[in-house]
Amino acid sequence: MQLLHIDSSITGGQSVSRQLTADIVRAWVHSHPGTQVETLDLTVDAPAHFTMDAMAPRTGQSEGFSAAQLRENAVSERLVRQFLAADVVVIGAPLYNFSIPTQLKAWIDRLAQPGRTFRYTADGPQGLAGGKTIIIASSRGGVYSTSEAGRALEHQESYLQTIFGFFGVTDVRFVRAEGVAMGDAAKQAALTAAVTEIAQATQRQAANQASARQVA
Template sequence: MVNILHIDSSPRGERSHSRELSKEFVSAWRAAHPEDAIAYRDLGHHPVPHVDEAWIAASFSPPETHTPELTEALKISNQLVNEFLAADRYVFGVPMYNFNIPSTFKAYIDQIVRPNRTFAMDAQGLRGLVQGKKAVIITARGSDFSATSPYAPYDFQEPYLRTIFGFIGLTDIQFINANSLNEGDARSKSLAQARVEIQNLIDQW
Protein backbone atom coordinates (compact mmCIF):
# COMPACT_ATOMS: atom_id res chain seq x y z
CA MET A 1 0.00 0.00 0.00
CA VAL A 2 1.21 3.50 -0.89
CA ASN A 3 0.41 6.55 1.22
CA ILE A 4 -0.37 9.63 -0.88
CA LEU A 5 -0.67 13.21 0.35
CA HIS A 6 -2.86 15.36 -1.92
CA ILE A 7 -2.61 19.12 -1.41
CA ASP A 8 -4.49 21.93 -3.15
CA SER A 9 -3.37 25.53 -2.73
CA SER A 10 -5.77 27.60 -4.85
CA PRO A 11 -8.21 29.86 -2.97
CA ARG A 12 -10.70 29.33 -5.78
CA GLY A 13 -13.34 26.62 -5.62
CA GLU A 14 -15.01 25.04 -8.65
CA ARG A 15 -13.40 27.61 -10.98
CA SER A 16 -9.90 26.41 -10.04
CA HIS A 17 -8.13 24.55 -12.84
CA SER A 18 -5.37 23.28 -10.54
CA ARG A 19 -7.98 21.80 -8.20
CA GLU A 20 -9.84 20.24 -11.08
CA LEU A 21 -6.73 18.61 -12.52
CA SER A 22 -5.29 17.42 -9.21
CA LYS A 23 -8.67 15.90 -8.36
CA GLU A 24 -8.73 14.11 -11.71
CA PHE A 25 -5.27 12.73 -11.08
CA VAL A 26 -6.18 11.45 -7.62
CA SER A 27 -9.50 10.01 -8.80
CA ALA A 28 -7.77 8.15 -11.63
CA TRP A 29 -5.09 6.91 -9.27
CA ARG A 30 -7.68 5.72 -6.74
CA ALA A 31 -9.53 3.83 -9.48
CA ALA A 32 -6.31 2.09 -10.55
CA HIS A 33 -4.97 1.56 -7.00
CA PRO A 34 -7.94 1.26 -4.61
CA GLU A 35 -5.73 -0.20 -1.88
CA ASP A 36 -3.68 3.00 -1.49
CA ALA A 37 -4.36 5.53 1.28
CA ILE A 38 -4.89 9.17 0.29
CA ALA A 39 -4.77 12.07 2.75
CA TYR A 40 -5.99 15.50 1.68
CA ARG A 41 -5.11 19.03 2.76
CA ASP A 42 -6.76 22.15 1.37
CA LEU A 43 -4.36 25.06 1.88
CA GLY A 44 -6.38 27.40 -0.31
CA HIS A 45 -9.45 27.27 1.91
CA HIS A 46 -7.71 26.35 5.16
CA PRO A 47 -4.31 28.11 5.13
CA VAL A 48 -1.61 27.38 7.63
CA PRO A 49 0.03 30.24 9.56
CA HIS A 50 3.17 31.98 8.47
CA VAL A 51 6.27 31.38 10.56
CA ASP A 52 6.99 33.99 13.23
CA GLU A 53 9.80 34.85 15.64
CA ALA A 54 8.83 32.17 18.17
CA TRP A 55 8.72 29.53 15.41
CA ILE A 56 12.22 30.48 14.26
CA ALA A 57 13.60 30.41 17.81
CA ALA A 58 12.04 26.98 18.43
CA SER A 59 13.03 25.51 15.09
CA PHE A 60 16.70 26.37 15.50
CA SER A 61 17.12 25.32 19.14
CA PRO A 62 17.22 21.90 20.84
CA PRO A 63 13.77 20.62 21.87
CA GLU A 64 14.95 20.01 25.45
CA THR A 65 15.52 23.77 25.84
CA HIS A 66 12.04 24.78 24.72
CA THR A 67 9.76 26.77 26.95
CA PRO A 68 6.02 26.05 26.76
CA GLU A 69 5.76 29.01 24.37
CA LEU A 70 8.35 27.58 22.00
CA THR A 71 6.79 24.12 22.16
CA GLU A 72 3.44 25.63 21.20
CA ALA A 73 5.07 27.61 18.38
CA LEU A 74 5.99 24.36 16.60
CA LYS A 75 2.76 22.48 17.27
CA ILE A 76 1.22 23.04 13.84
CA SER A 77 4.56 22.63 12.09
CA ASN A 78 5.13 19.28 13.79
CA GLN A 79 1.71 18.08 12.65
CA LEU A 80 2.43 19.16 9.08
CA VAL A 81 5.92 17.62 9.04
CA ASN A 82 4.64 14.34 10.48
CA GLU A 83 1.91 14.21 7.83
CA PHE A 84 4.40 15.06 5.09
CA LEU A 85 6.92 12.43 6.16
CA ALA A 86 4.22 9.75 6.51
CA ALA A 87 3.46 9.99 2.79
CA ASP A 88 5.28 8.04 0.10
CA ARG A 89 4.04 10.21 -2.76
CA TYR A 90 2.64 13.69 -3.18
CA VAL A 91 0.12 15.28 -5.51
CA PHE A 92 0.22 19.09 -5.43
CA GLY A 93 -2.24 21.38 -7.21
CA VAL A 94 -0.57 24.79 -7.57
CA PRO A 95 -1.76 27.81 -9.55
CA MET A 96 0.76 30.38 -10.74
CA TYR A 97 0.44 33.77 -9.04
CA ASN A 98 2.70 36.58 -10.21
CA PHE A 99 5.10 34.12 -11.86
CA ASN A 100 5.42 31.98 -8.71
CA ILE A 101 3.35 30.07 -6.16
CA PRO A 102 0.45 31.30 -3.97
CA SER A 103 1.34 32.54 -0.49
CA THR A 104 -0.77 29.69 0.91
CA PHE A 105 1.66 27.15 -0.51
CA LYS A 106 4.72 29.19 0.46
CA ALA A 107 3.50 29.31 4.07
CA TYR A 108 3.12 25.53 4.02
CA ILE A 109 6.62 25.05 2.60
CA ASP A 110 8.07 27.31 5.28
CA GLN A 111 6.38 25.16 7.94
CA ILE A 112 7.78 21.85 6.67
CA VAL A 113 11.33 22.86 5.72
CA ARG A 114 12.72 22.20 9.17
CA PRO A 115 16.25 21.57 10.45
CA ASN A 116 16.69 18.02 11.77
CA ARG A 117 13.27 17.05 10.44
CA THR A 118 13.41 17.48 6.67
CA PHE A 119 17.01 18.66 6.26
CA ALA A 120 20.21 18.45 8.28
CA MET A 121 23.19 20.72 8.78
CA ASP A 122 26.16 18.78 10.17
CA ALA A 123 29.74 17.73 9.44
CA GLN A 124 28.54 16.27 6.14
CA GLY A 125 27.13 19.63 5.10
CA LEU A 126 23.54 20.28 4.10
CA ARG A 127 21.54 17.10 3.52
CA GLY A 128 17.93 16.52 2.53
CA LEU A 129 16.24 13.98 4.80
CA VAL A 130 13.18 13.29 2.61
CA GLN A 131 14.43 10.34 0.61
CA GLY A 132 12.83 7.71 -1.64
CA LYS A 133 9.61 9.64 -2.31
CA LYS A 134 7.91 10.93 -5.47
CA ALA A 135 5.81 13.97 -6.32
CA VAL A 136 3.64 15.21 -9.14
CA ILE A 137 3.02 18.95 -9.26
CA ILE A 138 0.10 20.09 -11.39
CA THR A 139 0.25 23.80 -12.17
CA ALA A 140 -2.24 26.18 -13.76
CA ARG A 141 -0.89 29.23 -15.59
CA GLY A 142 -2.75 32.05 -17.31
CA SER A 143 -0.18 32.48 -20.09
CA ASP A 144 2.20 30.21 -21.95
CA PHE A 145 5.35 29.66 -19.89
CA SER A 146 6.56 26.59 -21.81
CA ALA A 147 10.23 26.32 -22.77
CA THR A 148 9.77 27.82 -26.24
CA SER A 149 7.61 30.72 -25.10
CA PRO A 150 9.00 34.26 -24.73
CA TYR A 151 7.51 34.17 -21.23
CA ALA A 152 9.61 31.17 -20.18
CA PRO A 153 12.17 33.33 -18.32
CA TYR A 154 9.34 34.60 -16.10
CA ASP A 155 8.56 31.13 -14.78
CA PHE A 156 9.84 31.21 -11.21
CA GLN A 157 7.28 28.61 -10.14
CA GLU A 158 8.74 25.34 -11.41
CA PRO A 159 12.42 26.27 -10.73
CA TYR A 160 11.57 27.32 -7.17
CA LEU A 161 9.59 24.17 -6.41
CA ARG A 162 12.32 21.94 -7.85
CA THR A 163 14.90 23.79 -5.75
CA ILE A 164 13.10 23.86 -2.41
CA PHE A 165 11.88 20.26 -2.56
CA GLY A 166 15.28 19.14 -3.84
CA PHE A 167 16.83 20.89 -0.86
CA ILE A 168 14.97 18.56 1.49
CA GLY A 169 15.76 15.51 -0.65
CA LEU A 170 12.62 15.22 -2.78
CA THR A 171 14.04 15.17 -6.30
CA ASP A 172 11.78 12.69 -8.14
CA ILE A 173 9.26 15.31 -9.29
CA GLN A 174 7.02 15.26 -12.35
CA PHE A 175 5.41 18.52 -13.53
CA ILE A 176 2.18 18.76 -15.47
CA ASN A 177 1.89 22.41 -16.46
CA ALA A 178 -1.43 23.64 -17.85
CA ASN A 179 -0.44 26.82 -19.72
CA SER A 180 -2.43 29.52 -21.56
CA LEU A 181 -5.55 29.18 -19.42
CA ASN A 182 -6.52 32.82 -20.02
CA GLU A 183 -6.18 32.54 -23.79
CA GLY A 184 -9.48 31.27 -25.19
CA ASP A 185 -9.04 28.38 -27.61
CA ALA A 186 -5.57 27.65 -26.27
CA ARG A 187 -7.09 26.90 -22.87
CA SER A 188 -9.08 23.92 -24.14
CA LYS A 189 -6.04 22.49 -25.89
CA SER A 190 -3.85 22.97 -22.82
CA LEU A 191 -6.36 21.31 -20.47
CA ALA A 192 -6.77 18.41 -22.90
CA GLN A 193 -2.99 17.97 -23.05
CA ALA A 194 -2.75 18.08 -19.25
CA ARG A 195 -5.34 15.31 -19.03
CA VAL A 196 -3.34 13.19 -21.46
CA GLU A 197 -0.23 13.73 -19.34
CA ILE A 198 -2.17 12.82 -16.21
CA GLN A 199 -3.27 9.50 -17.69
CA ASN A 200 0.19 8.74 -19.00
CA LEU A 201 1.69 9.43 -15.58
CA ILE A 202 -0.94 7.29 -13.84
CA ASP A 203 0.20 4.38 -16.01
CA GLN A 204 3.87 4.71 -15.03
CA TRP A 205 4.10 6.59 -11.71
Protein backbone atom coordinates in the same frame (compact mmCIF):
# COMPACT_ATOMS: atom_id res chain seq x y z
CA MET B 1 0.33 3.49 0.24
CA GLN B 2 -0.43 6.94 1.66
CA LEU B 3 -1.29 9.83 -0.68
CA LEU B 4 -1.46 13.44 0.53
CA HIS B 5 -3.67 15.64 -1.69
CA ILE B 6 -2.96 19.37 -1.32
CA ASP B 7 -4.77 22.30 -2.95
CA SER B 8 -3.77 25.95 -2.71
CA SER B 9 -5.83 27.77 -5.34
CA ILE B 10 -8.06 30.58 -4.06
CA THR B 11 -10.55 30.34 -6.95
CA GLY B 12 -12.59 27.40 -5.70
CA GLY B 13 -14.73 25.69 -8.31
CA GLN B 14 -13.20 27.79 -11.10
CA SER B 15 -9.71 26.51 -10.33
CA VAL B 16 -7.85 24.61 -13.02
CA SER B 17 -5.24 23.32 -10.57
CA ARG B 18 -7.99 21.89 -8.33
CA GLN B 19 -9.52 20.15 -11.33
CA LEU B 20 -6.13 18.70 -12.20
CA THR B 21 -5.32 17.49 -8.67
CA ALA B 22 -8.70 15.78 -8.43
CA ASP B 23 -8.06 14.04 -11.76
CA ILE B 24 -4.53 13.06 -10.70
CA VAL B 25 -5.67 11.59 -7.40
CA ARG B 26 -8.51 9.69 -9.08
CA ALA B 27 -6.12 8.28 -11.71
CA TRP B 28 -3.51 7.35 -9.11
CA VAL B 29 -6.00 5.50 -6.93
CA HIS B 30 -7.29 3.67 -10.01
CA SER B 31 -3.74 2.61 -10.95
CA HIS B 32 -2.72 1.85 -7.35
CA PRO B 33 -5.67 0.16 -5.57
CA GLY B 34 -5.62 0.41 -1.81
CA THR B 35 -4.08 3.88 -1.73
CA GLN B 36 -5.23 5.85 1.32
CA VAL B 37 -5.90 9.52 0.57
CA GLU B 38 -5.61 12.41 3.00
CA THR B 39 -6.53 15.94 1.92
CA LEU B 40 -5.21 19.36 2.93
CA ASP B 41 -6.85 22.50 1.56
CA LEU B 42 -4.46 25.36 2.27
CA THR B 43 -7.11 27.99 1.65
CA VAL B 44 -9.07 26.52 4.57
CA ASP B 45 -6.27 25.25 6.81
CA ALA B 46 -3.23 27.39 6.05
CA PRO B 47 -0.42 27.86 8.55
CA ALA B 48 0.46 31.41 9.49
CA HIS B 49 3.39 32.96 7.67
CA PHE B 50 6.78 32.02 9.02
CA THR B 51 7.93 34.00 12.06
CA MET B 52 10.55 33.76 14.79
CA ASP B 53 7.93 32.10 16.99
CA ALA B 54 7.56 29.36 14.39
CA MET B 55 11.32 28.98 14.02
CA ALA B 56 12.36 28.89 17.69
CA PRO B 57 11.34 25.53 19.24
CA ARG B 58 12.67 22.14 18.26
CA THR B 59 10.83 18.85 18.41
CA GLY B 60 10.61 17.49 21.95
CA GLN B 61 11.69 20.74 23.56
CA SER B 62 9.36 22.92 25.62
CA GLU B 63 11.27 24.45 28.51
CA GLY B 64 11.83 28.18 28.22
CA PHE B 65 9.63 28.71 25.18
CA SER B 66 6.62 31.00 25.07
CA ALA B 67 3.06 29.87 24.50
CA ALA B 68 3.18 31.37 20.99
CA GLN B 69 6.36 29.47 20.15
CA LEU B 70 4.92 26.18 21.36
CA ARG B 71 1.66 26.79 19.49
CA GLU B 72 3.46 27.53 16.21
CA ASN B 73 5.79 24.56 16.68
CA ALA B 74 2.77 22.28 17.10
CA VAL B 75 1.46 23.46 13.72
CA SER B 76 4.82 22.83 12.04
CA GLU B 77 5.11 19.42 13.67
CA ARG B 78 1.67 18.36 12.46
CA LEU B 79 2.46 19.40 8.89
CA VAL B 80 5.92 17.89 8.66
CA ARG B 81 4.70 14.58 10.12
CA GLN B 82 1.88 14.51 7.59
CA PHE B 83 4.30 15.19 4.72
CA LEU B 84 6.89 12.65 5.83
CA ALA B 85 4.22 9.94 6.27
CA ALA B 86 3.05 10.27 2.65
CA ASP B 87 4.40 8.02 -0.08
CA VAL B 88 2.82 10.24 -2.76
CA VAL B 89 2.06 13.96 -2.54
CA VAL B 90 -0.20 15.62 -5.12
CA ILE B 91 0.02 19.42 -5.02
CA GLY B 92 -2.11 21.98 -6.82
CA ALA B 93 0.16 24.94 -7.58
CA PRO B 94 -1.28 27.76 -9.69
CA LEU B 95 1.02 30.51 -10.91
CA TYR B 96 0.28 33.75 -9.04
CA ASN B 97 2.36 36.80 -9.93
CA PHE B 98 5.11 34.61 -11.40
CA SER B 99 5.34 32.43 -8.28
CA ILE B 100 3.20 30.19 -6.03
CA PRO B 101 0.32 31.10 -3.68
CA THR B 102 1.44 32.46 -0.31
CA GLN B 103 -0.53 29.68 1.39
CA LEU B 104 1.60 27.07 -0.37
CA LYS B 105 4.82 28.92 0.47
CA ALA B 106 3.78 29.08 4.15
CA TRP B 107 3.25 25.31 4.12
CA ILE B 108 6.67 24.70 2.58
CA ASP B 109 8.30 26.99 5.15
CA ARG B 110 6.90 24.75 7.90
CA LEU B 111 8.36 21.65 6.23
CA ALA B 112 11.88 23.08 5.97
CA GLN B 113 13.14 21.78 9.31
CA PRO B 114 16.79 20.84 9.92
CA GLY B 115 16.99 17.24 11.03
CA ARG B 116 13.55 16.43 9.62
CA THR B 117 13.54 17.20 5.88
CA PHE B 118 17.21 18.15 5.46
CA ARG B 119 20.50 18.41 7.31
CA TYR B 120 23.86 20.03 6.77
CA THR B 121 26.91 17.80 6.50
CA ALA B 122 30.60 18.32 5.86
CA ASP B 123 29.83 17.71 2.20
CA GLY B 124 26.95 20.16 2.08
CA PRO B 125 23.18 19.91 2.58
CA GLN B 126 21.52 16.49 2.44
CA GLY B 127 17.81 15.89 1.91
CA LEU B 128 16.08 13.56 4.37
CA ALA B 129 12.63 13.24 2.78
CA GLY B 130 13.47 11.07 -0.21
CA GLY B 131 11.69 7.91 -1.32
CA LYS B 132 8.40 9.59 -2.19
CA THR B 133 6.75 10.76 -5.40
CA ILE B 134 5.51 14.33 -5.74
CA ILE B 135 3.11 15.20 -8.57
CA ILE B 136 2.50 18.91 -9.08
CA ALA B 137 -0.52 20.22 -10.94
CA SER B 138 0.84 23.42 -12.47
CA SER B 139 -1.69 25.87 -13.91
CA ARG B 140 -0.83 29.14 -15.65
CA GLY B 141 -2.95 31.82 -17.25
CA GLY B 142 -0.26 32.59 -19.82
CA VAL B 143 2.36 30.55 -21.63
CA TYR B 144 5.80 30.50 -20.01
CA SER B 145 7.43 27.26 -21.12
CA THR B 146 8.02 27.97 -24.81
CA SER B 147 10.35 30.97 -24.71
CA GLU B 148 13.46 32.08 -22.87
CA ALA B 149 11.68 35.26 -21.74
CA GLY B 150 8.77 33.27 -20.35
CA ARG B 151 11.01 30.84 -18.51
CA ALA B 152 12.90 33.74 -16.94
CA LEU B 153 9.65 35.05 -15.43
CA GLU B 154 8.54 31.71 -14.01
CA HIS B 155 9.33 31.06 -10.33
CA GLN B 156 6.69 28.41 -9.76
CA GLU B 157 7.77 25.04 -11.16
CA SER B 158 11.45 25.98 -10.90
CA TYR B 159 11.09 26.83 -7.20
CA LEU B 160 9.10 23.68 -6.39
CA GLN B 161 11.61 21.47 -8.20
CA THR B 162 14.43 23.11 -6.25
CA ILE B 163 12.90 23.00 -2.76
CA PHE B 164 11.67 19.42 -2.98
CA GLY B 165 15.04 18.42 -4.40
CA PHE B 166 16.63 20.11 -1.38
CA PHE B 167 14.41 17.92 0.80
CA GLY B 168 15.81 14.87 -1.01
CA VAL B 169 12.86 14.12 -3.30
CA THR B 170 14.20 13.02 -6.68
CA ASP B 171 10.87 11.95 -8.21
CA VAL B 172 9.03 15.23 -8.87
CA ARG B 173 6.55 15.09 -11.75
CA PHE B 174 4.64 17.98 -13.32
CA VAL B 175 1.24 18.01 -14.96
CA ARG B 176 0.99 21.40 -16.63
CA ALA B 177 -1.91 23.37 -18.08
CA GLU B 178 -0.80 26.77 -19.31
CA GLY B 179 -2.47 29.44 -21.38
CA VAL B 180 -5.76 28.78 -19.59
CA ALA B 181 -6.63 32.51 -19.50
CA MET B 182 -6.02 32.98 -23.22
CA GLY B 183 -9.48 32.01 -24.43
CA ASP B 184 -11.69 28.95 -24.43
CA ALA B 185 -9.82 27.18 -27.21
CA ALA B 186 -6.45 27.62 -25.52
CA LYS B 187 -7.83 26.46 -22.19
CA GLN B 188 -9.40 23.36 -23.71
CA ALA B 189 -6.17 22.54 -25.55
CA ALA B 190 -4.23 22.85 -22.28
CA LEU B 191 -6.64 20.60 -20.42
CA THR B 192 -6.59 18.04 -23.21
CA ALA B 193 -2.78 17.94 -23.11
CA ALA B 194 -2.91 17.58 -19.33
CA VAL B 195 -4.99 14.39 -19.64
CA THR B 196 -2.06 12.68 -21.35
CA GLU B 197 0.37 14.00 -18.75
CA ILE B 198 -1.84 12.73 -15.94
CA ALA B 199 -1.85 9.24 -17.42
CA GLN B 200 1.93 9.27 -17.70
CA ALA B 201 2.46 10.68 -14.21
CA THR B 202 0.15 8.26 -12.42
CA GLN B 203 0.99 5.03 -14.21
CA ARG B 204 4.76 5.33 -14.05
CA GLN B 205 5.77 3.63 -10.80
CA ALA B 206 8.65 5.32 -9.04
CA ALA B 207 11.78 3.20 -8.85
CA ASN B 208 12.59 4.57 -5.41
CA GLN B 209 9.20 3.44 -4.07
CA ALA B 210 9.81 -0.08 -5.36
CA SER B 211 13.23 -0.09 -3.70
CA ALA B 212 11.75 1.17 -0.44
CA ARG B 213 9.22 -1.65 -0.38
CA GLN B 214 11.98 -4.21 -1.03
CA VAL B 215 14.00 -2.85 1.87
CA ALA B 216 10.95 -2.90 4.14
